[in-house]
Amino acid sequence: MKISTMKIIFTCLLLITLQQVRAQSILSGKVSDESGNPIELATITLLKTTDTSYVAVAVSDINGAFSFKDLKEKDYFIRISHLSFEKKEMAVTPGVNINVLLGKSSAQLSEVAHHARKPLFVKEKDRLIFNVENGIISSSQSDLISLIRNLPGIFIDHQQNILLNGQEKVLVTVNDRSVYMKGGDLMQYLKTIPVNIVKSIEVIAHPSAKYDAEGTAVINIRTKSKIATGLAGNLSVGTGSSLGYDKYYPRHNAGVNLSLGQQLYSLYANYSVNYKESLGDIHEKLSFYQNSSLEQNVFFENIPDKVHNYSAGIDIKPTARQSISLFYSGSNNSRKVDQVNAIRLKTNDTITDVSSTAIEHYSAGQNAVNLVYRNSIDSANTITFSSDYLSSHKNNLGDYYNEYTKGNNWQELVRNNSFTNIMVWATQLDYAVNLKKGTKLDAGLKYSHVATKNNVEYSDYINNEFKMDSLKSNAFRYKENLIAAYVEVNTHIKKLEIKAGLRYEDDKVNGNSTVNQFRVSRDMSGLFPSLSLNYPLNKAWEVGAAYARRIARPNYVDINPFVYYVNPYVALEGNPSLLPAFTNKITVNAQWKQMYTAALTVFRTTNYFTTAQFQNVDTKEQKLKPANIGDLTNIDLNIAVPLDITKWWESYFDVNLAYQKFAETGAKVLGYPDNSRVTLQLFTQHSFALPKGTSLEFSNTLITPSVQGQFKFSTICSFSAGAKKTLLKDKIELKLSVSDFLKTLKYVGTLQGVYWKSNYQEKADNRQLILTLKYNFINKGKVKVKKPAWISNDEKTRMK
Structure with a gap:
């Protein structure tokens, strides 16, 4: 799209937002402590001035904000309360944005108040919030990969892709800044975020124009944002092992968080280390339509996998309206993989056995610096500037020894050595303004x-x-330049709440091989509109609808024309012809009492890409490479039900029924038949609050037979449990958790080509027992610390 055209589009949208909108009766405000830090979970009760009768109630969000809509009276009365602060009452008038300051409560917290906590799951209009710090199973995990597996509707497939409701590609963000994660990129990045700094995870089914256009849905990781004045922090250690396998595979972790806060500045630092040993077991049998077959059994061990994470930052508040944050983070990862592969090829009356052993040494490192400047110019205007610099390197050295048995024995030894260097620089400017009569405008570059x-x-x-x-050796250089702009409007027409956004991304990619002079040039630009509507039918019911256009771009390494050796019959290969996938998605939903939600979603993805299997029926050699496998059609119904069964038993149920169909387009080189299936996904979580600081937790996930491209999967299920005990007034937390305790989590399925069919099974040491001990120390008083919000995570996590 030409620049002049873009100017016209954005100018028109801005002019529309600046037009007069109909007068609304809205009361909004913010609850803060005496230091100006926002107070979350304050209860605001709205009463009539005439007789103090009840009108409505609201709870302040993470930014301390609250609002009441569609008010008919001219004057009201509000009561504000919080367990840790003094109660307050005040007269208010709709149409005015108010600021409420609460002083500290002088009364000591009671036992009930002391152990009060937020629900594990909170369902809002556009997202599901999972409060990680309140969970036992989740907060006991050594890494975020295992944690995310426990989210409702989230599925990590055998190719390490994070999917929502089975098929939707997910963009991962940190503190609302977008990050596209997939496959090896995802796994590596998540290892760099310690679980003990994660406050909550939000699953956003319909992201707005503020987010990068990557991914059909968003998983937002929100880090903890408050520390105490003076010195505060915590120490944690964890140990555990897999259970019920041929041998024990231990895993250990330790971490420390420190912070030093004053009114004008805050310092904070974190260090964590994880040690893990693990196993994997893959079995595949290929049957060819020529009276031949290839069977392989792969067993591999990661011994060990070590990750060191370290970070430090400073927040400065030179004035009441300005803040500056500087943050550094780094990580180092090393692991050794021992692999044994037994292969048998049957061709008519000939049998060839191959014993393939491999030793791989992997190392990686990453350094990143983030600078954020924020200026609240006045009560209506805010501007934020962010800049990132990131560098990453990784090396993988593998030696593969193959011994053939076919008449006379013979051997071969091959080596594969790969090295990747990635540099990212990104900068972003955001502007937010509150216009008249309840309209808000956000824009950014x-x-x-x-x-x-x-x-x-x-x-x-x-x-x-x-x-x-x-x-077979090669060297590839790759450059990508992306320019993005967005504008988003939030407004009301009577009871109808409207959020409309438009985002444009100009994305140019150029790559070339310095060995064979191969070149690739790609334009992955696009215009991405979004719209959401919400309308309250009455005090109990609210309905809504949403539309968005999204994109999924290939990882940086996916388009490299490289071939990576696995064994004599299997190789991994890049695909420079890979195209981005585009999705159009529509959702209608209904919510009852702001708790129970039902949503019907329809979307269609063109050029859907994933790792595909290409089989040579003559040589029996197999290539695994990313490919545009066709188009995806999806229709799903999701129902979310939180239940407080008793005062001490809290449950959450998430049910998703989906029809999904993959259809290969074009030349149909893969040759798989159209894959379609109705799939049921069921997630349940139960939490039990027992006396004397003891709590229990149980969760399970069930996915009935499903499809994904060439693959047809059998039923997948897992069960996990945990227990927690707090001591010394919550200074000490002791947790014990066991994941997949029935050993049912594995991937079993089939895939089919033109002249062949494969039966596939993959499993790992998923049953793990983990014991963690955490000690919290904190001084009285709290100040706000803004964790870094990476604007370059989209680029950062498309690394492999």
Whole structure:
């Protein structure tokens, strides 16, 4: 799209928002403590001035904000209360934005108040909030990968893709800043975020124009944002092991969080280390329509997998309306993988056995710096500037020894050495303004530059030395420049709440091989509108609808024309012809008493891409590479039901019934038949608050047979449980959790090509027992600390 056209579009949208809207009766405000820090979970009760009769109630959000809509009286009375603060009452008038300051409560918290906590799951109009710090199973995990597995509707497939309701590609964000994560990128990035700094995780089914256009849905990781004046922090240690396998695979973790806060500045630092040993077991049997078959059993162990994470930052508040944040984070990861692969090829009357063993050494490191400046110019205007610099490197060295048995024995030794360097620089400017009569306008610009260097060296062991194969070795350079702009309007027409947004992303990609002069150039630009409507039918019922257009772009490494050796019959390969996928999504929903929600979603994705299996029926060699496998049609109904069964038993049920169909388009080189299926996903979570600081938790996930591209999966299910005990007035937390305690979590399925069919099974040491001990120390008084919100996470986590 030309720049002049974009100017016209944005100018028109701005002019529309600046027009007069109909007068509304809205009362909004913010609850803060005496230091100006927002107070979350304050209860605001709205009463009539004439007889103090009840009108409505609201709860302040994480920013201390609250609002009441569709008010008919000219004057009201509000009561504000919070367990840790003094109660307050005041007269108010609709149409005015008010600020409420609460002083500290002089009374000591009672035992009930002391142990009061937020629900594990909170369902809002556009998102599901999972309060991680209140969970036992979730907060006991050593990494975010295991934690995210416990979210309702979230599924991590056998290719390490995070999917919502089975098929929707997910964008992961940190503190509302977008991050596109998939496959190996996702796993590596999540290892760098310690679980003990995560406050909550939000699943946003319909992200607005503020978010990068990547992904059909968003998982937002919100970090803890408050520390005490003076010195505060916590120490944690954890240990555990897998249970019920041929041997124990231990895992240990430890971490420390420190913060030093004053009124004008705050310092904070974090260090954590994770040690993990694990196993994987894959079995595949390929049947060809030529009276031949290929069967392979792969067993591998990660011994060990070590991750070190460290971060430090400073927040400065030079004036009451300005803040500056500088944040640094780094990580180092190393692991060794031992792999044994037994392969048997049957062709008519000939049998070939191959014993393939491999040792892989992997190392990676990442450094990042984030700067944020925020200026609340006045009560209506706010401007935020952010800038990031990131660098990442990783190296994977693998030696593969293959021994063939076919008449005479013979052996071969090959080496695969790959190296990747990635640099990202990104900057963003956001502007927010509160217009007259309840209308809010947000707008922003973003620029990012990504440069990667990728080398792969393939060598054969000949005459007692490794000699590089120049035909298989390669080097690839890649650059991407993205310019994005968005505008979003929030307004009301009587009871109808409207949020309309428009985002444009100009994304240009250029890559070239320095070995064979291969070049690739790609334009992945697009215009991405979004719209959501909400309308309260009465005090109990509210209905809504939403539409969005989204994109899924390939990972940086996906388009590299490299071939990575796995074994004599299997190789991984990049795909420079890979196209981005586009999705159009519509949802209608209804909510009862702001608790129970039902949503019907329809979306269609064109050029859906995932890792596909290409099979040579003559040589029996297999290539796994990302490919546009066709179009996806999805229709699903989701019902979310939170239940407080008793005062001490809290439950959450999430049911999703979906029809999904994959249809290969174009030349149909994969040759799989149209895959379609109705799938049921069921998630339940039960929490039990027992006396004397003891609590229990139980969760389970069930997914009936499903489809994904070439794959047809059998039923997947898992069960987890945990217990928690607090001591010394919550200074000490002791947690014990066991995941997949019935050992039912595994991937079993089939996939089919033109002249072949594969039966596939993959499992790992998912049953794990983890014991964690945490000690909290904190001084009295609290100040706000804004955690870094990375604007470059979209680029950062498309790294592999």
